[in-house]
Amino acid sequence: MSVVVAYKWAASPNDASIAPDGSADWSRAKAAISEYDPVAIQVARDFADAAQAELIGISIGAPDVAGSLAKKAALSRGLDKAVLVADESLAGAGATLTGKVIAAAVNQIGGVELVITGDSSVDIGAHLVSATIAGALGWPVIPDALAVAGKPGELEVTQVTASGTRTLRVTGPAVVAVTADAAQPKIPGMKEILGAGKKPSEELPLAGLGVVVPTGVDTQASSRVEPPPRAKQLITAGDPTEAAAELAAWLRANV
Amino acid sequence: MSVILVVDNAGIGNVVEIAQALGSQPTVIAAGPKQIAEELSGSLAVTWIAADGPAEALAPAVIALAADADVVLAADRSAERALLGQVAAARSIPVLPAVTGAAGNTVSRTTLNGLVAVTEAVSGPVALLVSGAPKPVPAGSGSFQEATPAATYQVAVVSESASQQAQVDLAGASRVIGVGRGIKAEADLAMIEELAAKLGAAIACSRPIAEGVGWLPRDRYLGVSGQVIAPALYLAVGISGQVQHMVGVRGSKAVVAINSDPNAPIFNECDAGVVADLYQIVPALTAALGAS
Numbered sequence A: 001m002s003v004v005v006a007y008k009w010a011a012s013p014n015d016a017s018i019a020p021d022g023s024a025d026w027s028r029a030k031a032a033i034s035e036y037d038p039v040a041i042q043v044a045r046d047f048a049d050a051a052q053a054e055l056i057g058i059s060i061g062a063p064d065v066a067g068s069l070a071k072k073a074a075l076s077r078g079l080d081k082a083v084l085v086a087d088e089s090l091a092g093a094g095a096t097l098t099g100k101v102i103a104a105a106v107n108q109i110g111g112v113e114l115v116i117t118g119d120s121s122v123d124i125g126a127h128l129v130s131a132t133i134a135g136a137l138g139w140p141v142i143p144d145a146l147a148v149a150g151k152p153g154e155l156e157v158t159q160v161t162a163s164g165t166r167t168l169r170v171t172g173p174a175v176v177a178v179t180a181d182a183a184q185p186k187i188p189g190m191k192e193i194l195g196a197g198k199k200p201s202e203e204l205p206l207a208g209l210g211v212v213v214p215t216g217v218d219t220q221a222s223s224r225v226e227p228p229p230r231a232k233q234l235i236t237a238g239d240p241t242e243a244a245a246e247l248a249a250w251l252r253a254n255v
Numbered sequence B: 001m002s003v004i005l006v007v008d009n010a011g012i013g014n015v016v017e018i019a020q021a022l023g024s025q026p027t028v029i030a031a032g033p034k035q036i037a038e039e040l041s042g043s044l045a046v047t048w049i050a051a052d053g054p055a056e057a058l059a060p061a062v063i064a065l066a067a068d069a070d071v072v073l074a075a076d077r078s079a080e081r082a083l084l085g086q087v088a089a090a091r092s093i094p095v096l097p098a099v100t101g102a103a104g105n106t107v108s109r110t111t112l113n114g115l116v117a118v119t120e121a122v123s124g125p126v127a128l129l130v131s132g133a134p135k136p137v138p139a140g141s142g143s144f145q146e147a148t149p150a151a152t153y154q155v156a157v158v159s160e161s162a163s164q165q166a167q168v169d170l171a172g173a174s175r176v177i178g179v180g181r182g183i184k185a186e187a188d189l190a191m192i193e194e195l196a197a198k199l200g201a202a203i204a205c206s207r208p209i210a211e212g213v214g215w216l217p218r219d220r221y222l223g224v225s226g227q228v229i230a231p232a233l234y235l236a237v238g239i240s241g242q243v244q245h246m247v248g249v250r251g252s253k254a255v256v257a258i259n260s261d262p263n264a265p266i267f268n269e270c271d272a273g274v275v276a277d278l279y280q281i282v283p284a285l286t287a288a289l290g291a292s
């Protein structure tokens, strides 16, 4: 019995430099396990331990997802095994294609009844991939999960709602997207990092998965988003009382 | 033909505008409370999926009803987003997030978490996730019909517990104070509350304050993943001003920042700013405002 956790290998756009034409220079941005995905891996590890299941991580994307840096970073966080689909054509893949490729990998592994994902990716942040994985598999998706209990095929999921929380019982296979604070991810130590080198990983060729790439969207123009111009009037008075008085005066005059 | 997926929020005026800009009057597939569906049926043709159970269970019915639409749209809210993503993958059509505008056959949106704006030409069925705060749908003529789902997923609500924390209408507030990780302890929020009372402001926060330390409820954080507001005053206290946060407050008339780091990005996006320790400025500002 295997539990799958999907994770992304990506850099933060906050560290990229964006040209006025919207093109991004990533040379000084370092890729890592995407911001919230260590939380997903931790939730999945804890669940797999309780259910006595094997934990398989799936990551898809450009060839660097299968690089040794990316593999070690993921495996050292507690995966038993990594399954990777690394292909140049998956660089910058949209949510539908990403979900379909991950779903195809899940089907290839076989016997999986639970896929856990993080909240959203550091680079795109659309919160969509959990849903596209589910849509491609024909499974339900439970977003905003604070906790996942039970066993694969019979889950109890605690979910955040607009007005509080609720518990859902999910029978059958499912995709669960956990919130950014569903667990405190453990930082891998030397032992985990060394151990990661000995853990198995497998690459699935994209061509073998039979995924049809969705088409029909062509970029016509792009530009850097410029924040609205503002006065940037800085109050620099050293004495807090004086600075506060200046700010109070500014507020009275301008708001 | 376009359809909008709705679960528990009838404020889809912004989504209707995008559908109309792409050349069609949208219909609605509602997979939530009947009362939301009925409310919308005053202005749009609504098909309500007649079933108990959460929207999570109803995806197969939504996918079946949305099978032929050229454009499938949803507001960027959790339950609706989950359905839209499932429809897109089931139909193998592209899904475009963070849509902000449309005209003819082109869609404008942002990407890279709000850093880049793109315009794209669409030439086939597509799913669109539309950004923005809830907006009422203008009155018009509509209709209501029920659909019995042929299949559902086995997802049932076992229990619900309401949050003890007070709900605040951030979108309706004319003044908002945002607190960030510059605040060192939960108890220090008392100092912010005093300032908020003086200013007549609602209190919001950055994501780590709601989802990291949990000092404020989740519906109070602002940004790409949170609420988007446009008050007369946004006062950011101990917030660095990362783009993911600023996207939620850029519509504010005035942005004011208090931050001890002169290099904090927020100082590039404010009308007025104080470079100082918030623990000194906030009480002093409360006092100064009271002195008038």
Ligand SMILES: Cc1cc2nc3c(=O)[nH]c(=O)nc-3n(C[C@H](O)[C@H](O)[C@H](O)COP(=O)(O)OP(=O)(O)OC[C@H]3O[C@@H](n4cnc5c(N)ncnc54)[C@H](O)[C@@H]3O)c2cc1C
Pocket (backbone or CB within 6 Å): A035, A120, A121, A122, A123, A124, A125, B113, B179, B180, B181, B182, B183, B205, B206, B207, B208, B209, B221, B222, B223, B224, B225, B226, B237, B238, B239, B240, B241, B242, B243, B244, B245, B248, B258, B259, B260, B261, B264, B276, B277, B278, B279
């Ligand atoms: C996919 C994704 C989505 C995200 N979505 C959101 C979102 O919707 N909303 C959001 O807010 N964030 C979001 N984030 C997180 C965002 O990138 C930032 O990490 C976050 O906004 C930072 O919060 P902060 O400013 O409170 O904390 P920090 O960045 O840690 O800033 C704290 C600031 O406080 C200042 N400070 C410290 N002590 C004092 C003092 N004594 N006096 C005055 N100033 C002080 C510091 O100088 C610093 O500038 C998202 C991130 C990702 C990856």
